[in-house]
Amino acid sequence: MTDLLYSADEEALRDSVRALLAAHAPGQRVLARLDGDDPYDGALWARLAGQLGLTGLAVPEAYGGAGAGFREVAVVLEELGRAVAPVPYLGTTVATRALLSCGGSELLGRVATGDCAVALAVCFATAPGTRPHPLAVAPDGTLSGTVPGVADALPCDVLLVPAGDGLYAVDAAGPGVRMVPVVSLDATRTLADLVLTGAPGRLLASGAAAWAALDDALTAGAALLASEQVGVAQYCLDRTVGHVRERHQFGRPVGSFQAVKHRLADLWVEVTEARAVARHAADRLATGHAEAPLAASLAQAYCGPVAVHAAEVGVQLHGGIGFTWEHPLHLYLKRAKSSAIAFGTADRHRAAVARLVDLPAPGHGVPVA
Template structure:
């Protein structure tokens, strides 16, 4: 297992260096080599037609060969002892490959919840990648969501249905928010031990590389992870962490769209000239490059602020998710259009990147929802009608 030592600690200073460290560059290089070999974009359309919940071999390599499934988990708890900045680099590369693995759901959302709860019992297995966890909430849930009550907790267990859960189809463990007579709670459900009390139904989702699953619980046994106000705090932290780091995955998707399109318009000829030599195409790609540089800055700062636990971490998360969500969709739409006829075929992977871009823009809160949250965080008064 590769180890990733931290290069800095403490609060993020005002002049934070958002450039990638040597450690992060080395991590990116290893990841890109692995993903180029095991998950080339040309193979994505064929992979999307399979019924596998995720690429089992790729997940095993990420966990065992690179050890990136537990980056933010302390070494004494079985993790790599790195942080969210390094995790953001992994997400960039996974986004660039549109990799069909449950990294966001298990290594980010579920891991963030367990770290916030201070529960070390499950972290070693999740950090090692031997078990996969999922936060049982609709994938569209924003961080400012009122505590969900779709599942009820009683003495008989957990009962209710949660729709469109990311990563649930692969999950060995479900972290289930539930309401009960004693107030809100977050419970861990071992899917294998729960047997028939947990039923999972795969939905027809927009993003074929990230299946969504409906989870029905019928008196399922659950172990309390957090209750009361603590459960609300843990859930809010997990969703904010997920939103902040999803921006890095979106950045990777947008980067693939730009670099692949630039390469294509240099090769594709029209009127005996490369398509990329036309002024309209050059201007559009130049504008897109400028947007990507801005997106990289806000995504990198969101990860850095989250890592350091600064006071503006949630502000940075809302800004990153709001801004990068629109950039990634614009990049994917431009890629589809500038690829011309081939871009509209199933055989070319660009349509899968467009679907990943659009679904991620809806995930964990839309851009509008995060802009509204950002306005509240910075005390911006509401517009008068």
């Protein structure tokens, strides 16, 4: 039986991350960054990666990391979701999983110290079990081609690029590399089209090992994104409960009306269930369990829609103020909606769950009552 409760160390980690985000990434500061040229918060990233060492949580001690695991990473992502923090932690974590699956690399040491942000160069919507069309590899080892909609690519230092029959490390600031920002719904996590034209690459893995590393990374992305979505949903629930307690209508708190209480009670149940599903996925990923792909698909099938629902309920129950640009709720709605298609949509993951548990299609061996 998986222990879904937070350990004492995980509680302490959560408190530290939450305190840092409250001090350096309050909602109004995140909103203010959207009016600038660069929505990513480099100073916050330096504190998370350097001061707290969060990029090294899943990196073994042999490479200079903390030697913790992906349960701890999931705790961090839940808090980053609560704050819609504009930092490339998810992208770097997914790429770290790919590096670990390749058998290790000196890049892991740089990631652990926070000196290097890494991104996996695949479309953000790529689901586990999917092979993206690889880029071309020239005889001299240079890479050419285009990858659309790569998340967390703009602030990264190194790109992990599937090309030919291998996985390559490419310097993001090197020759032949161009990133074109894409206007996306969620401005706190930008997308970019990656264009490579004769870019030098260093081979990390080839053949079956490369595709296994890619699939491991995508599975990790789907599993860990669920924790971020839980954080988004929890913030929306907490903020909305606080609002309806304070907002009065007809001489009574809005939250005292039965229809409002029922909606929020139902949402509380959904968020609680989503946390259990996300914790299960993080645990299966951390322990290398054979059911990790199943747990990841189950988490995305459930947690994505819950995050969207929580954000929608939050905007609606805040009334007119919930629809204003000055209120941070629209950031959470946009994060929830954009994340709902990341690493595969909910319906795609439901189909994956059915396949992984050998559930026959309707009309094929299922008795009808």
